[in-house]
Structures are given as structure tokens and as C-alpha cells.
Amino acid sequence: MSDKLSVLIIGCGRVSEKHIKAISKLKDKYTLAGLCDNNEEAAHRIIKGAGLKDVKVFTDYKAAIDELSPDVTAVTVPSGLHYAIASYAMEHGSHILLEKPMAMSSSQSREIHELAKKYGRKIAMGHIYRYLPVVGLLQEDIAKGIYGRVTHGTICVRWGHDNDYYDSAAWRGTWKADGGALMNQTIHAIDLLIWLMGSEPCEAKAMIARRLRSIEAEDLGFAVLKLENGALANIEGATCTDPARHMANFSIFCEKASLSIGLNSGKPKLDLRLNGGKKLNNKYLRRQLKEYGLSYTIATALNPHLGIYKNLAESISTGKEPLADSYAGYSSVDTLMGIYKSAKTGEAVALPLTEDFASVDMADYEL
Ligand SMILES: NC(=O)c1ccc[n+]([C@@H]2O[C@H](COP(=O)([O-])OP(=O)(O)OC[C@H]3O[C@@H](n4cnc5c(N)ncnc54)[C@H](O)[C@@H]3O)[C@@H](O)[C@H]2O)c1
Structure with a gap:
């Protein structure tokens, strides 16, 4: 079994490119297992642009999480979808790299924070400035x-x-x-x-x-x-x-x-x-x-996302909370x-x- 962390990226728009670059610089820690976008072309554009190989493409986030059981799910969809996807991924065994803002209401964000504690998952927030x-x-x-x-x-x-x-x-x-x-x-x-x-x-x-x-x-x-x-x-x-x-x-x-x-x-x-x-x-x-x-x-x-991914890998292996946590x-x-x-x-x-x-x-x- 590989000791690298498998990553699924959900949402293949602008910010996902920073995630792909960070993962490609941390090949000793991560392997990109899948990309998911409800617009399949967006995922293929990323694969072509970054010259990726052996990456599975999905259009449904639940199917992607169920099939891949990724160690880390990167949630890079529009902010209004963060709550549903992050919750589903944590319930199904994944740590999360969650783009900002965490969610669109105070109760949803508190719930995500509490779910992370309940399931023992790490959430690294995309609060890039902390990583400089x-x-x-x-x-x-x-x-x-x-x-x-x-x-x-x-x-x-x-x-x-x-x-x-x-x-x-x-x-x-x-x-x-x-x-x-x-x-x-x-x-x-x-x-x-x-x-x-x-x-x-x-x-x-x-x-x-x-x-x-x-x-x-x-x-x-x-x-x-x-x-x-x-x-x-x-x-x-x-x-x-x-x-x-x-x-x-x-x-x-x-x-x-x-x-x-x-x-x-x-x-x-x-x-x-x-x-x-x-x-x-x-x-x-x-x-x-x-x-x-x-x-x-x-x-x-x-690319501060490099710092986020590096810190999240350390956090998963040591149990210490990420720098920008849930x-x-x-x-x-x-x-x-x-x-x-x-x-x-x-x-x-x-x-x-x-x-x-x-x-x-x-x-x-x-x-
Ligand atoms: N940390 C940062 O520096 C930073 C920078 C930019 C954006 N962001 C955040 O990242 C998130 C995405 O922003 P963006 O600019 O990349 O947006 P974008 O619109 O460029 O990309 C979003 C992608 O998500 C896809 N998508 C929409 N619904 C989906 C679903 N149900 N399942 C799967 N894919 C779906 C879209 O097709 C699109 O390709 C936002 O929350 C934004 O606030 C963070």
C-alpha cells in the first residue's frame, strides 16, 4: 500500500490550478487520484493543461468520494456548495482542504467544525496568508x-x-x-x-x-x-x-x-x-x-497553497491541528x-x- 496521501479535487475552476501545482511539487507526500466537476470538460482541461496521467474523472461528487475513498478531499467548488460536500466527505472518511469561506452561514460553519471533531478529521482552510x-x-x-x-x-x-x-x-x-x-x-x-x-x-x-x-x-x-x-x-x-x-x-x-x-x-x-x-x-x-x-x-x-498542503500532510501524520484549522x-x-x-x-x-x-x-x- 502507498504511504502517500491520495487526493480528490472537487471543482476544477480557477483555484484548482493552484492545488494541482502544489500537489505536483509534493510528489513524495501526495498522489492525485481524481478530479470531479459537474462540467466534465473542466476536469479534462485541467488534465490536459497540467499533463496529468492516471487521474480518474467524475461528474458526481458522491460517486467520486464513494469510489476513491480519498485520504484528502479538496473542496474547490463555489462557496455555497462547501457545506454539503465537506460534510459528505468527512462522513465518508476523508480529511479536507476546504477553500474559503468555510460556508455561507454561522451555523453551517459551526457544524462543519463540530463534524471534524466528531469524526477526527483534519480541515485545512484555504486561508492562504497564514502560510507565508x-x-x-x-x-x-x-x-x-x-x-x-x-x-x-x-x-x-x-x-x-x-x-x-x-x-x-x-x-x-x-x-x-x-x-x-x-x-x-x-x-x-x-x-x-x-x-x-x-x-x-x-x-x-x-x-x-x-x-x-x-x-x-x-x-x-x-x-x-x-x-x-x-x-x-x-x-x-x-x-x-x-x-x-x-x-x-x-x-x-x-x-x-x-x-x-x-x-x-x-x-x-x-x-x-x-x-x-x-x-x-x-x-x-x-x-x-x-x-x-x-x-x-x-x-x-x-503559491501559498503549497504551504497548506505541506502543513496538512504534517497535521495528518502528527495529529496536530493545521495552521488554519476548522x-x-x-x-x-x-x-x-x-x-x-x-x-x-x-x-x-x-x-x-x-x-x-x-x-x-x-x-x-x-x-
Ligand atoms: N484561497 C484562495 O486563494 C482562493 C482563490 C480563489 C477562489 N477561492 C475559493 O475557491 C472556490 C472556487 O473558486 P473558483 O474561483 O475556482 O471558482 P470557479 O467558478 O472558477 O470554479 C468552480 C468549479 O466548480 C465546479 N462545480 C460547480 N458545482 C459543482 C458540483 N456540484 N460538483 C462538482 N463541481 C462543481 C464548476 O463547474 C467550476 O469548474 C470558492 O469558494 C472561492 O471563494 C479561494
């Missing part, structure tokens, strides 16, 4: 208290998409299957901000708008979170910005340092400073190379639902939610 090596080093140091108390944090995600992007698939920008700029494009950043700040959100206040795109959900959203440790977090998420200049910036302010990291049109930006101005950039870049090596650092920067998936969706609920009601919303809220509950809100 420098980010992991910063998280460790902030958590150790090296920079003193965290006072506040801010994220700005201007990930412009035009109407052609939204028109490229019927599920994009809908309340039922996607959500808007906050739920789709900003959720990894919200997850990262909360992880770096080291405390769970306890209150959300938000406003959203649809400024330019022809979609149901928001193309612009602002939110403020209060965390249990008293820190405040400020969130801007937009897809109504220039599609040619994507940017995501994170700043965490502590008693003794300000730590900013970001991506501007594909270029990484780092501004890590002690109070008074002393730069810490080189210290972290040297540590990153020493602990992770040059080739892994470059490969994960180009709790991270649940908590970020719960926070998102609190943000949407606050935008809808105009009131502050306590977190975690005690009553279910689903993105589809936004359908009767006039944007």
Missing part, C-alpha cells in the same frame, strides 16, 4: 509578547474586479453562493488580522455598499471589530477599485512596535519597526531564510456574518453569534 513564512514568525513573536500589548490593527484589501469577472460564473457576487468583497476577497485578511492580534472578536459594527459592480452583494465594506483583549480592528474590503492594481495591507500596532506587511500589484511590502524607527525587516527576512530555506520561501510566496474557518465566517448583520440592522452585533445568520439573510437588504 514571515507572517508565521511575526505571529509567534507577537504571541510571545515581545512587542508588548497589541493596541489595534487595520487591514485594507482593494482587490478590484470588474463586471467581466463577476459575469464569468453565475455564482459570483450572489448572496446565496458567494457574498461580496468582504466575504470572498477579504475573509483571508480578516482571519489573518485576528490571528496576528491574538484575540477573538466580541463585537462588530459595519457598513456596506454596492458602488460600481452589477452584483447582488457588496463591492465595498467597512467594519470595526472589538476583540476580547480590548484591541480594535479596522477593516476595509473593496472590489470596486482598479482591477489592474490589487493590494492588501495589514498593520498591527503594539506597545513597542508597528508591523506592516502587504502586497501591492504582486510586490511584497514589509515595514516592521520598533518604536523610535529602528527597522526589523532584515532580521525577519534572515530568520525566514534560516528557518524555511530560500526555495520554500519563494515557492510559498508564489476553528479558524468557523470563526472567520461567524465574524463575517456578524459584520453583515450589523450592516443590515445598523446596530453593533455581539460575537460569537448566538443565533444563526446566513449571507442569504442579506437578500432583502437594500444596498
Whole structure:
């Protein structure tokens, strides 16, 4: 019997290509057993594009899981289908690599998290930013208290998409299957901000708008979170910005340092400073190379899914939870639902939610 983990990928669209590239770089750990897409051509396109061999193709996810019994099921379908497919795969013996957002409501995401515990499965969330090596080093140091108390944090995600992007698939920008700029494009950043700040959100206040795109959900959203440790977090998420200049910036302010990291049109930006101005950039870049090596650092920067697959294989063999685990998936969706609920009601919303809220509950809100 092979000691490699067999993988079934369900959903052969844009993001599945990153999964295929990651698996092909981790041949010692994984073997791709099957691809499933209800549009069979999509699976064959991937097979041809990546030059794959001996990969079975399915159009029905239940049949694929039943026949292959994969060690890992990668769920890369539209977000509105994550809950049904991830639940079925876990019930049938599989660990999961689940794309973000985990599900479309607070109760569904809590249920997925609880199912993982019940069946003893690992879920690695597609929260890519946690897997950048420098980010992991910063998280460790902030958590150790090296920079003193965290006072506040801010994220700005201007990930412009035009109407052609939204028109490229019927599920994009809908309340039922996607959500808007906050739920789709900003959720990894919200997850990262909360992880770096080291405390769970306890209150959300938000406003959203649809400024330019022809979609149901928001193309612009602002939110403020209060965390249990008293820190405040400020969130801007937009897809109504220039599609040619994507940017995501994170700043965490502590008693003794300000730590900013970001991506501007594909270029990484780092501004890590002690109070008074002393730069810490080189210290972290040297540590990153020493602990992770040059080739892994470059490969994960180009494709963070490589880090997710590597970490999931370690997690399955050691029993340790993945870096972005089922709790991270649940908590970020719960926070998102609190943000949407606050935008809808105009009131502050306590977190975690005690009553279910689903993105589809936004359908009767006039944007
Ligand atoms: N982590 C990341 O960086 C990242 C990036 C992009 C997208 N995503 C997430 O990945 C998911 C997919 O996004 P995408 O951009 O690849 O979408 P996509 O529309 O390009 O691809 C989705 C694929 O799923 C297939 N599909 C639909 N229903 C199916 C079913 N019932 N069974 C099997 N296949 C089915 C479609 O035919 C399509 O080929 C979304 O949840 C999205 O939020 C994550």
C-alpha cells in the first residue's frame, strides 16, 4: 500500500490550478487520484493543461468520494456548495482542504467544525496568508509578547474586479453562493488580522455598499471589530477599485512596535519597526531564510497553497491541528456574518453569534 496521501479535487475552476501545482511539487507526500466537476470538460482541461496521467474523472461528487475513498478531499467548488460536500466527505472518511469561506452561514460553519471533531478529521482552510513564512514568525513573536500589548490593527484589501469577472460564473457576487468583497476577497485578511492580534472578536459594527459592480452583494465594506483583549480592528474590503492594481495591507500596532506587511500589484511590502524607527525587516527576512530555506520561501510566496498542503500532510501524520484549522474557518465566517448583520440592522452585533445568520439573510437588504 502507498504511504502517500491520495487526493480528490472537487471543482476544477480557477483555484484548482493552484492545488494541482502544489500537489505536483509534493510528489513524495501526495498522489492525485481524481478530479470531479459537474462540467466534465473542466476536469479534462485541467488534465490536459497540467499533463496529468492516471487521474480518474467524475461528474458526481458522491460517486467520486464513494469510489476513491480519498485520504484528502479538496473542496474547490463555489462557496455555497462547501457545506454539503465537506460534510459528505468527512462522513465518508476523508480529511479536507476546504477553500474559503468555510460556508455561507454561522451555523453551517459551526457544524462543519463540530463534524471534524466528531469524526477526527483534519480541515485545512484555504486561508492562504497564514502560510507565508514571515507572517508565521511575526505571529509567534507577537504571541510571545515581545512587542508588548497589541493596541489595534487595520487591514485594507482593494482587490478590484470588474463586471467581466463577476459575469464569468453565475455564482459570483450572489448572496446565496458567494457574498461580496468582504466575504470572498477579504475573509483571508480578516482571519489573518485576528490571528496576528491574538484575540477573538466580541463585537462588530459595519457598513456596506454596492458602488460600481452589477452584483447582488457588496463591492465595498467597512467594519470595526472589538476583540476580547480590548484591541480594535479596522477593516476595509473593496472590489470596486482598479482591477489592474490589487493590494492588501495589514498593520498591527503594539506597545513597542508597528508591523506592516502587504502586497501591492504582486510586490511584497514589509515595514516592521520598533518604536523610535529602528527597522526589523532584515532580521525577519534572515530568520525566514534560516528557518524555511530560500526555495520554500519563494515557492510559498508564489503559491501559498503549497504551504497548506505541506502543513496538512504534517497535521495528518502528527495529529496536530493545521495552521488554519476548522476553528479558524468557523470563526472567520461567524465574524463575517456578524459584520453583515450589523450592516443590515445598523446596530453593533455581539460575537460569537448566538443565533444563526446566513449571507442569504442579506437578500432583502437594500444596498
Ligand atoms: N484561497 C484562495 O486563494 C482562493 C482563490 C480563489 C477562489 N477561492 C475559493 O475557491 C472556490 C472556487 O473558486 P473558483 O474561483 O475556482 O471558482 P470557479 O467558478 O472558477 O470554479 C468552480 C468549479 O466548480 C465546479 N462545480 C460547480 N458545482 C459543482 C458540483 N456540484 N460538483 C462538482 N463541481 C462543481 C464548476 O463547474 C467550476 O469548474 C470558492 O469558494 C472561492 O471563494 C479561494
